[in-house]
Amino acid sequence: MIGLQAYLVLAALVFAIGLFGVLTRRNAVGILLGIELMLNAVNINLVAFARFNGDLAGVVFTLFTISITVAEVAVGLAIVIAIFRVRRTVEADRLNLLRG
């Protein structure tokens, strides 16, 4: 029997990998993928707690999160495409109009 901790460690790892991707990827699409990983790490947490606490609310939440994630990806990709149309690039380093 695999314990709760193992799931939590997995979730933390996936979250850390996602964060690393968000912080280091140059490509905007890659950053979106990193965000996706981080969200799914949260999903793993929710499902694991639901399973071990016998409370279905966590599973229901996960369903919501998945659907919202899909919407988020749609919006995120739309933004990336819009940026590409204007700037002819999606490289995060070159999107520095806010530079002080």
Place this chain on the structure above:
Amino acid sequence: MTLPTRLPLLVLLLPFAAFVVLAVVAPLRRAGARAGLLSIAAMSVAFMAALVAWVEGFRGEATWSWIPSDGGPIATVGVLVDPLSNAMLVLVTLVSLLVQVYSLAYLGDEPPASLGRYYTYQSLFAFSMLGLVLSPGFLQMFVFWELVGLCSYLLIGYWYQRPAAARAAVKAFWITKLGDVGFVIGIVLLWSATGTFDFGELFAKAQEHALAIDGLGTIMFLIYLGAVGKSAQFPLHVWLPDAMEGPTPVSALIHAATMVTAGVFMVTRAQPLFALVPDVLILIGWVGAFTALLAATMACVESDIKRVLAYSTVSQLGYMMAAAGAGAADAGFLHLLTHGLFKALLFLAAGAVIHAVGTNDIFRMGGLFRAMPQTGIVFIVGTLALAGVPPLAGFFSKEAVLSGVWEAHLTVPFLMLALTVLLTAFYMFRVVFITFFGRAFEAGHPHEAPWLMRGPLWLLAALTVAVGIRLAVGGGEHEAPGWLVPLSLASAFVGFALAWAMYQRGLVDPATFSTALAPFDFLARRRYGIDALYAGLYRALVLGFARLIGWIDRYLVDGVLNVLSALTLRAGAGLRGIQSGRAQDYVYGVAFGVLLLFVWAQLWR
């Protein structure tokens, strides 16, 4: 409001109306002579009204609340009509009127726009002086006092393109302001001690001995300082000779009727208050007599005809102030009136001479009596009156002043004034002999002035004689000691004889005289160094102080702010590196911050 106050109010408002019309209606002002005619018309009506008020002996007071407050107004404006102001009204309107008529010819060659400006100022000047004369309280008097100062500034600087005139105007303004500072402080102190600016209330209190204020002497001294500046008393007399840079009619106006008489008038008006402080009165008497003597010595060595007259004005103002200081303010005031007549006459005659010859230097004139006998005669009439020869106007008022000073036991000031009588006769006849007699100077073709100029001259000469005869017949209120008349006549005669011997007959060489009195000659020619002293003080104190303040402002006040702004700029430049503009860097910051929060929460729970 009844006729006795309404008529003087009309006198006051007519010149003001002329001023407003000329100031607002630009085409009329630029028309030059027509602007002058308007001003003259207003002034002649005002003169008639003033004459009626004087002949009828109107008395009355009409005031309006100016600064209202609980428990009665703090200050009022209005008109105070009594014999003192009536006489001044007549003098001011008469001299203003004659000067304005005279100016039509004297300044006839000016561009019309300038002439219109001149008449605008003239009207304002007359209004200011009339308002001062009619003031029922110190506050209104101060307002008009400053207006008079402003107008004299404008008129002295009438030829403002000439640097000398502009400088003289500024000098007149600032030197009189020195005294005015004392005046305004004195007024406010008096108000804070008594709660009123009103002459009537103040005099009533003075009579009931209810004015036992601490420091009344200081207050009255400060108020007297205003008169020192305005009436060109030592040591603030330096502006008056320089004021000669203005057109000659302006000098006549300033010296005879407006501006310099304001100080004497104020001291006369406030006589009941000054009477409470004998120490200040004695000071006034001493300063007046000293001013009279000092200015007379300077007049003896001056070669500019207008400056001689200017110093003589300073000297005569000294007489008036000495009389006021001796408690004989009536005598001083009488001298003010008669002096107003013959000094206006002298200045206007000098203007006619300058107009004809084109120079102010008496040594470049000479033998002018042949070319312009009428001007010569009126000038000599004025000279005789100034020298105090009976039965001309100046004789009686000067005797009154001298006897007043003698009776107040001011022996040394009396001696100074008696010596001044001699000097007065000397310097005036010096001018007469050099200018009108002696060798003719072959420069230009002097001619008699036009009628517009001669008319006022003859009128003033006639008035000088008439007033003198009137005083001879009806005077005699002042019981002078019997030896006074012979003494002053003898000194005047000695002065006349000296001038005659030196400049007409050549019996005595002026050079030997000046070497005999070398120290005085040296000092008088340099104006006793007072101008230089002021210039030095200005450079040393005012400019030094200004430089110190400038340094503090530049390096301390600005310095602190400059350092602060430099630090801010540098900090900003350093911190801008953080703002890379890359969203990932910000996210990194957020993530790192959250991590720190977690660590903190774990460690210090």
